[in-house]
Amino acid sequence: xxxxxxxxxxxxxxxxxxxxxxxxxxxxxxxxxxxxxxxxxxxxxxxxxxxxxxxxxxxxxxxxxxxxxxxxxxxxxxxxxxxxxxxxxxxxxxxxxxxxxxxxxxxxxxxxxxxxxxxxxxxxxxxxxxxxxxxxxxxxxxxxxxxxxxxxxxxxxxxxxxxxxxxxxxxxxxxxxxxxxxxxxxxxxxxxxxxxxxxxxxxxxxxxxxxxxxxxxxxxxxxxxxxxxxxxxxxxxxxxxxxxxxxxxxxxxxxxxxxxxxxxxxxxxxxxx
Amino acid sequence: xxxxxxxxxxxxxxxxxxxxxxxxxxxxxxxxxxxxxxxxxxxxxxxxxxxxxxxxxxxxxxxxxxxxxxxxxxxxxxxxxxxxxxxxxxxxxxxxxxxxxxxxxxxxxxxxxxxxxxxxxxxxxxxxxxxxxxxxxxxxxxxxxxxxxxxxxxxxxxxxxxxxxxxxxxxxxxxxxxxxxxxxxxxxxxxxxxxxxxxxxxxxxxxxxxxxxxxxxxxxxxxxxxxxxxxxxxxxxxxxxxxxxxxxxxxxxxxxxxxxxxxxxxxxxxxxx
Numbered sequence: 001x002x003x004x005x006x007x008x009x010x011x012x013x014x015x016x017x018x019x020x021x022x023x024x025x026x027x028x029x030x031x032x033x034x035x036x037x038x039x040x041x042x043x044x045x046x047x048x049x050x051x052x053x054x055x056x057x058x059x060x061x062x063x064x065x066x067x068x069x070x071x072x073x074x075x076x077x078x079x080x081x082x083x084x085x086x087x088x089x090x091x092x093x094x095x096x097x098x099x100x101x102x103x104x105x106x107x108x109x110x111x112x113x114x115x116x117x118x119x120x121x122x123x124x125x126x127x128x129x130x131x132x133x134x135x136x137x138x139x140x141x142x143x144x145x146x147x148x149x150x151x152x153x154x155x156x157x158x159x160x161x162x163x164x165x166x167x168x169x170x171x172x173x174x175x176x177x178x179x180x181x182x183x184x185x186x187x188x189x190x191x192x193x194x195x196x197x198x199x200x201x202x203x204x205x206x207x208x209x210x211x212x213x214x215x216x217x218x219x220x221x222x223x224x225x226x227x228x229x230x231x232x233x234x235x236x237x238x239x240x241x242x243x244x245x246x247x248x249x250x251x252x253x254x255x256x257x258x259x260x261x262x263x264x265x266x267x268x269x270x271x272x273x
Numbered sequence: 274x275x276x277x278x279x280x281x282x283x284x285x286x287x288x289x290x291x292x293x294x295x296x297x298x299x300x301x302x303x304x305x306x307x308x309x310x311x312x313x314x315x316x317x318x319x320x321x322x323x324x325x326x327x328x329x330x331x332x333x334x335x336x337x338x339x340x341x342x343x344x345x346x347x348x349x350x351x352x353x354x355x356x357x358x359x360x361x362x363x364x365x366x367x368x369x370x371x372x373x374x375x376x377x378x379x380x381x382x383x384x385x386x387x388x389x390x391x392x393x394x395x396x397x398x399x400x401x402x403x404x405x406x407x408x409x410x411x412x413x414x415x416x417x418x419x420x421x422x423x424x425x426x427x428x429x430x431x432x433x434x435x436x437x438x439x440x441x442x443x444x445x446x447x448x449x450x451x452x453x454x455x456x457x458x459x460x461x462x463x464x465x466x467x468x469x470x471x472x473x474x475x476x477x478x479x480x481x482x483x484x485x486x487x488x489x490x491x492x493x494x495x496x497x498x499x500x501x502x503x504x505x506x507x508x509x510x511x512x513x514x515x516x517x518x519x520x521x522x523x524x525x526x527x528x529x530x531x532x533x534x535x536x537x538x539x540x541x542x543x544x545x546x
Contacts, residue, residue: 118475138472163472170473176466177474181481184457186536187513191506193449195543199411199436200443201450202391207480208454212540216533220526227521233464234518238511240460245507248500253493260489263459267485270468 001084003149007058008032008049009073011039014090014117015064016129019048021157024131028153031058039126055080060087060153066221067091071100074112083109086149090117092178092218093225094142094167113150114142114167116174117159124215134158140174142167175229182219183234185212274357276422280331281305281322282346284312287363287390288337289402292321294430297404301426304331312399328353333360333426339494340364344373347385356382359422363390365451365491366498367415367440386423387415387440389447390432397488407431413447415440448502455492456507458485 006022008015011034022030031053034040043049055061055077063070070089074081081087087110089097098114105112119137121128138161139154141147151162165173188194189212197205223230247256279295281288284307295303304326307313316322328334328350336343343362347354354360360383362370371387378385392410394401411434412427414420424435438446461467462485470478496503520529 118473120475137475140473161472173466173469173473176464177470177478180461180464181477183514183517184461184481185477186533186540187510187517188453188457189536189539189543190513191449191453191509193446193506194539196446197450197543199434200391200413200446202393202410204454204458204484205450207483208457209540209544210480211477212536213544214533214537216530216537219533220530223521223529224524224526227524231518231522233466234514234521236464237460238514238518240463241456241507241511241514244456244460245504245511248496248507249504251497251500253497256496257489257493260459260487260492263462263485264487264489266462266467267459267482270462270470271482271486 001059001086001149003028003059003086003153005029005031005058005060006153007053007055007061008064009053009061010034010064010069011043011048011126011129012064013120013124013126013128013133015062016043016048016126017119017131017133018062018064018090018157019043020129020131021134022153023048025158026153026156034126043126056082058082059085060149061085063087063089063091065089065091066218067093067097067225068221070097074101074104078104078108078110081108081110085110086113087111088113088115088150090115092116092174092222094140094170094174096225098142098167113147114170115150116140116142116170117154122211122213124218132158136160138163140165140170142170171226172229175226175233179219179223179226179230180233180237182211182214183223183230184237185209186214188212274332274359274422276301276332276359276426278302278304278331278333279426280326280328280334281337282326282334283307283337283342284316284321284399284402285337286393286397286399286401286406288335289316289321289399290392290404290406291335291337291363291430292316293402293404294407295426296321298431299426299429307399316399329355331355332358333422334358336360336362336364338362338364339491340366340369340498341494343370347374347377351377351381351383354381354383358383359386360384361386361388361423363388365389365447365495367413367443367447369498371415371440386420387443388423388427389413389443390427395484395486397491405431409433411436413438413443415443444499445502448499448506452492452496452499452503453506453510455484455487456496456503457510458482459487461485 135158408431
């Protein structure tokens, strides 16, 4: 299907940024739906979108809702979506949406592809959205085949890399790369020493605690949808931390140096120096 | 004592940056000692220092060695240090150096003050040193009284804040703000998922693992000098991580949301949004 009209569901940080980017960098018609009507009014007023979204008119629909809400939306409105349309989401877990939405789409004659943009900030909401959030970013696409339409549309708004994988593998890797990072950051600030850090810290603490400020409603949902992989990651980190603690407590400089060297070598091998 | 000649012991990342900064931003005579004679030769050649350091000539000496090496240096050369001189160090733990060096200094007629610049990079060595490493940084000073000479000298090379505290409190806070951050970062990269991160990660993982690349010889010494405080921090983090893991495994959204909210509120309270 030739893409002319794109509809965006949910004008939060990601959906708002998608709309602004599509408006800035493409010629598509861009409409949107949000649960808060004032957001739509203000997005029309500031020129971010062309109007309110009617699903039956859209050649492509991008859901920027949390995974459960994407599923609910499609369960409710699937019959209003154009036959042959392409629907994708942007959620942080992929097994739930792909398991539920792919069959709904097949039944109703459109196509659903799970996707996850590797971009964001510690802030959320339309107020923080911006047209350049996706510059140079990677888009994870849960599909067994290449998706040229998605690469074309998302390539125009700044995405540089398209990673194809399964929903299962996405959730397994993301449990570590994104979810564990947020858990650790959020747990770090609970040290009784944290309030004393001003003047006693430099870049390392700042980096480790940047994402401690997070949207607890979104992450609670995402973490629970990925509970198997995420709890394995947390428990794996705990086991590793115990090794350092044991070497430090017992004053074992040989073991400690080797633990640190191991981590340094992995970092060097994967990311270079 | 009026400061005219400053000597720097150890031209690594910190000592080299101190020398370059003093040369760039002050009129002091700057000399240095390093265990590798070629470093001194090249530092003279590139104009970083005025020559090799003679302790008897220096009004102020800055040791940029690891803590144990600072102690050894002073034990060996204390008699050659000028009466009334000011000697400070830059090491990452403070109890060891202060406990050993303050009495040596008193016996030999000079003054020793433990200090710790809150600046650095994940790289080490003279090759990475630069004159602007300390711009806007904080200097922790282990002294019961104000040290105007230190504030004057270090203020000239970019330090903006001077935090006075005890060696004990320094080590307690730094166990968290710097040491724990390095342990966590180094442990994070040991997840079996880490090698798969390219294309599946954004800023949060990058931040969390930046300092995974570290100098294992320096950190082994610093961690073991601070084993009581550091192991308590690691164990505290482990206890907190277990709470998240338990809530996630059992699917308890109420507890999980509250754990995340708690962390978010602490971050907001201490650092703002």
